[in-house]
Amino acid sequence: MTKEPNLADHHPGVRSAFEHVVRRNPDEPEFQQAVLEVLESLSPALNTHPEYAAQRVLERLCEPERQIIFRVPWRDDQGGVHVNRGFRVEFNSALGPYKGGLRFHPSVNLGVIKFLGFEQIFKNALTGMGIGGGKGGSDFDPKGRSDAEIERFCQSFMTELHRHLGEYTDIPAGDIGVGGREIGYMFGQYRRLSNRWEAGVITGKGLDWGGSRVRTEATGYGAVMFTERMLERNGRDLDGMRVVVSGSGNVAIYAVEKAQQLGAHVVACSDSGGYVVDERGLDLDLLKEIKEVERARISAYADRRKGAEYVAGGNVWDVPCQVALPSATQNELDAASAKRLVGNGVVAVAEGANMPTTPDAVKVLREAGVLFAPGKAANAGGVATSVLEMRQNARRTSWSFEHAESELAETMAGIHDRCEAAAERHGARGDYVLGANVAGFEMVADAMLAQGLI
Known part of the structure; x- marks a missing residue:
């Protein structure tokens, strides 16, 4: 955060939640920014639903359910040893298993992954597909690395990460620096370690081995x-x-x-x-x-x-x-x-x-x-199609490009309409920021309250 936000006119629960986040995450500006962007929209929801504040849903929502940090050692083509840091933040599973991409980029740190994972909660909720939010990655830089080096890194990364995954637990996908090549290496290592063909455990796979058409697009x-x-x-x-x-x-x-x-x-x-x-x-x-x-x-x-x-x-x-x-x-x-x-x-x-x-x-x-x-609404097509890939995996089938694109179009229309309806419900027609934040938040908050103190 570059400057102190002014939350004087917001619901006391919003101010309390943001102070809680800053106090517990002092050196994570991207995460603070992502949280603030959501919280600034939520006063109408808290005014309408006082139980959200009474049960401290905001504070719970801003604290990840699980944060995993691990060492990733690997050798380059000259035999030199490198040590990178791997992350997986399993943020919220009130609506379903954790779902979110893996990013390989030098800028990756815990605060960046938490910002991405927090955004993913609401993005995934807006799809209406029953998935929770998570994110992961590493500060490994794939640029300039050979295929063999990337393969060795991905295998080392998955050797640790695999124990935290499962199609009913946590399902990663690609993001910056992680495309079909990297997904392939990681899925292969997962199979070796688990002795299972669990296609739904990772998305973004190749079309010949469980991937979905339109996922790239x-x-x-x-x-x-x-x-x-x-x-x-x-x-x-x-x-x-x-x-x-x-x-x-x-x-x-x-x-x-x-x-x-x-x-x-x-x-x-x-x-x-x-x-x-x-x-x-x-x-x-x-x-x-x-x-x-x-x-x-x-x-x-x-x-x-x-x-x-x-x-x-x-x-x-x-x-x-x-x-x-x-x-x-x-x-x-x-x-x-x-x-x-x-x-x-x-x-x-x-x-x-x-x-x-x-x-x-x-x-x-x-x-x-x-x-x-906002991105949590407009760029949700990637995770939506990842869920379509999981559906095809569960049915041992594949869809045509036209069918998958039609499903994507229907999902994006639904996301738009959820945002539009939430904004109108709170007297802010055309405000897609408020609409996306409130619609996603209310879905997750209601599920959290229904499931007890989680």
Whole structure:
């Protein structure tokens, strides 16, 4: 947290819960930020349901049920020994088994995993699919590592993590730095250690061994599906709108793809080095070739696409657009960028990444009347399709791409409508932040109260 929040006008239970979190988690700014973003919306729910405060549901909800930290030793190709740290935070299982991805990135620490796990509670609740929230990962950096090194790391990581998993206990998936290759290595090690073909214990698997179609596309597709429904309910149409997407990883690429399928004009995307602008519309095939096959920098796009411009070190939010889809990483869109977006005529922002918009930027957008879809609602398509994968595993079957996409579209529509209904119920129509937070919280809180002191 960069500054002390002002909670004077909020329910006493909100103030008490946040003070509790800060006191017990003093060096975890990302976690504090995620908690505050939710708590700031919950006064209406506490006023309507005094039992939530009386039973200290907020304090219980903000404390993970289990936090696991472990050592991950492995050897590189030269025989050198490395030691990384692994994490799994099993945050809340009131609605079902823990479900959430694994992130391999140098920035990973306990506070980051707790922020992601806390967000996952509400995201998973909003799907209506009966899953709890968790998250995990390691500070291991897969960039520049050989396949053999990544295999050895994944096997060492799963050697410890496997004892905490199970399709009725905790089901991880991929996240930043963890794709199909890493999932494969970890699932193989899980099978060796457990002596079971328990396909539902991990999601994001290959199509030939238990994976689901649309899983790769799900988060990006889902964010655009949510955006389309949000625009339609507010008298607008995504077709023909000018769109900018940050990032150029999995979420960003498939957000571009679905937006183009729905008639939007997507003109820019980025990576950590800068951004490209292509006024003719991004060439999706070229983008996929550069980022998914060659794993090259986004600058290569401008080198090979006539008329495209690359801006080294630039801010992609300088590019005028009507719809912005931040899909890179946390806190990438700040207040200054939000003001530029507003000044350039943005009408909707939907978070493809987890908490990519800073609190000050969210305030700027909401005060300007911009439709804003928080990540726990807009990017829930990934976990929703993970549950669809688990359903197929349980039935020993697989679905067509069209069927899986239809299921995803229905789920995203349901998430939107839950958020919309919760906001309207509390007199805040069109406030998707309040709607998502309250809808997810009430579902979890009611389950916690029904199950006793848990």
